[in-house]
Amino acid sequence: MTKYTKEIKLAIYHEWIDDDRRGAYLSRKYGMRPGEIAYMVALLQRHGEGILDRPQQKYTCDFKLAAIDRVLLGGEALRQVSLDLGLTNHGILANWLRSFK
Secondary structure: OOOOOHHHHHHHHHHHHHOOOOHHHHHHHHOOOHHHHHHHHHHHHHHOHHHHHOOOOOOOHHHHHHHHHHHHOOOOOHHHHHHHHOOOOHHHHHHHHHHHO
16 A cells, blocks of 8 residues: 555545545545555544554564464454554555465
């Protein structure tokens, strides 16, 4: 996903929440895939706007393995685990899974 500023992410979020705009409209307007928009909105709803202020994260091997275990052994959905952990993109966990196998 292209790097978007905090202001653009918040504009997308508020259009989704306040103006009841949805994926297809916002996708055309901002050039972001509808799934990415839906994930970002869910992330902001769960963790609040402060999640956008976090610096880029470095994750430990133990953290990654615990996340992978939740998906592979616990049967949790990849997207759900990514949201729970506050990962900025569900693709991060997907990449960890690919490198683990």
